[in-house]
Amino acid sequence: MKHAAQLAAAGLFRERPPRYTSYPTAPNFSGGVGPETFADWLGRAGGSGPVSLYLHVPFCRRLCWFCACRTQGTRTDAPVAAYVEALKAEIAHASEVAGRPRLSRLHWGGGTPTILAPDLIASLARTIRRSFPFAEGAEFSVEIDPNEIDAGRIAALREAGMTRASIGIQDFDPRIQEAIGRPQSFRVTAEAAAALRRAGIESLNADLVYGLPGQNVASLRRTLRRLLWLRPDRIALYGYAHAPHLAKRQAMIREEDLPGAPLRFDLAEAAREILVSAGYDPVGIDHFALPADGLARAAREGRLRRNFQGYTDDAAAALIGLGASSISEFPEGYAQNAPATAAWRRAVDTGAFATHRGHVFRGEDRMRKAAIERLMCDFALDLGDPRLGAGAAAALRPAAEGAARRWPGFAALEGSRLRITEEGRPLTRIIARAFDEYDEAGSAYSMAI
Numbered sequence: 001m002k003h004a005a006q007l008a009a010a011g012l013f014r015e016r017p018p019r020y021t022s023y024p025t026a027p028n029f030s031g032g033v034g035p036e037t038f039a040d041w042l043g044r045a046g047g048s049g050p051v052s053l054y055l056h057v058p059f060c061r062r063l064c065w066f067c068a069c070r071t072q073g074t075r076t077d078a079p080v081a082a083y084v085e086a087l088k089a090e091i092a093h094a095s096e097v098a099g100r101p102r103l104s105r106l107h108w109g110g111g112t113p114t115i116l117a118p119d120l121i122a123s124l125a126r127t128i129r130r131s132f133p134f135a136e137g138a139e140f141s142v143e144i145d146p147n148e149i150d151a152g153r154i155a156a157l158r159e160a161g162m163t164r165a166s167i168g169i170q171d172f173d174p175r176i177q178e179a180i181g182r183p184q185s186f187r188v189t190a191e192a193a194a195a196l197r198r199a200g201i202e203s204l205n206a207d208l209v210y211g212l213p214g215q216n217v218a219s220l221r222r223t224l225r226r227l228l229w230l231r232p233d234r235i236a237l238y239g240y241a242h243a244p245h246l247a248k249r250q251a252m253i254r255e256e257d258l259p260g261a262p263l264r265f266d267l268a269e270a271a272r273e274i275l276v277s278a279g280y281d282p283v284g285i286d287h288f289a290l291p292a293d294g295l296a297r298a299a300r301e302g303r304l305r306r307n308f309q310g311y312t313d314d315a316a317a318a319l320i321g322l323g324a325s326s327i328s329e330f331p332e333g334y335a336q337n338a339p340a341t342a343a344w345r346r347a348v349d350t351g352a353f354a355t356h357r358g359h360v361f362r363g364e365d366r367m368r369k370a371a372i373e374r375l376m377c378d379f380a381l382d383l384g385d386p387r388l389g390a391g392a393a394a395a396l397r398p399a400a401e402g403a404a405r406r407w408p409g410f411a412a413l414e415g416s417r418l419r420i421t422e423e424g425r426p427l428t429r430i431i432a433r434a435f436d437e438y439d440e441a442g443s444a445y446s447m448a449i
């Protein structure tokens, strides 16, 4: 075990830093960014190479208690079909304003995109192809709930060009599944994975979560051993974020049943050990990938990026997020759509964009954003890195020196390079926070580990 006591003294079990999928973080967004700003940024993005596109599908057949994603339950298909119609209109509008740029990455997330019937998948894919043609080597990933997939949907997704399937697993232990309100047999998951492979989907990602009620090191080991039979190319192992004041359904999970921070640390360490000895490369703070996978390669070559979807090897300068609650990232700032499906649809139905809030980069934002991204991706920050922009070496040195002083043994400043040591890696989000100018004392996100 790494120095748990020293890590605890450094704040690992106490602090609640952001996950830094953006900088500044979404709670700092304001109403200053609206549809006109979004259209302006979209217009510029289209002129500078391929873009990425994220589409949000905020529907699920079941609502798992642990889930913090923006989604709503529906038993019928009518709201889904109506949503897809509006989404197609929004895609066509965005394409027109952006000048029909090519796509380097397409991701369907949710919610459960596989709630779409095969004809809806095909119709949505046709609109995308017309509006944002794939660039050479483009990747198209879809989040898949194994309980919500069948041969017809897999065939439609394959036909649409899906290259990667991201399968939601969380944990294989039936006791833990019961505690998080998400029953899912191993057989159903294994059959979904096999069907996707048979259909020619070459890349599989699996989502797991540690820190769930009732989880212990032995149970997580069993889950990981079963996962390894499926040999996914990528694994995301998220720390459970419990915020019932934001995600009301999490109130079904009792706080006292959750593993405390020291056990969460042991869970994360045990998982890392198992996955590394099974041949996976650790990628960033919570991902693992087989060495030949694009994410592992990007991590080795210092090309890893962090965005709202987590880690990516996508080099595009703009990520366009469409659908209710989606967030776009442009070189100029962030723009988020109205979170409620009804409000989003009202805007789209009148031919307008549904931008609701966001952030315009100013001052040292870009430089600090790039610095935090490098720490989250590389566990190191070179103050002279051209991605940080001019003036970073002088502007960020005090924060780098402060980090090395505050976390000796965990962060070291060697010339112009701040390095998070192997032992200090669990503290990465806490160390990145030292570069965050928006962070207010007392602001609490999720547990640091």
Ligand SMILES: C[S@@+](CC[C@H](N)C(=O)[O-])C[C@H]1O[C@@H](n2cnc3c(N)ncnc32)[C@H](O)[C@@H]1O
Pocket (backbone or CB within 6 Å): 060, 066, 067, 068, 069, 109, 110, 111, 112, 113, 143, 144, 145, 146, 167, 168, 169, 170, 207, 208, 209, 238, 239, 240, 241, 242
């Ligand atoms: C949109 S969901 C998954 C897609 C699909 N609906 C499914 O359930 O399989 C994306 C992922 O976010 C992760 N996630 C959701 N809520 C979380 C939470 N409270 N803490 C940590 N990870 C969470 C889960 O691993 C989940 O698979």
Ligand code: SF4
Pocket (backbone or CB within 6 Å): 059, 060, 061, 062, 063, 064, 067, 068, 069, 071, 110, 111, 112, 145, 168, 182
């Ligand atoms: S985990 Fe997936 S299926 Fe469950 S509520 Fe969240 S998005 Fe829906």
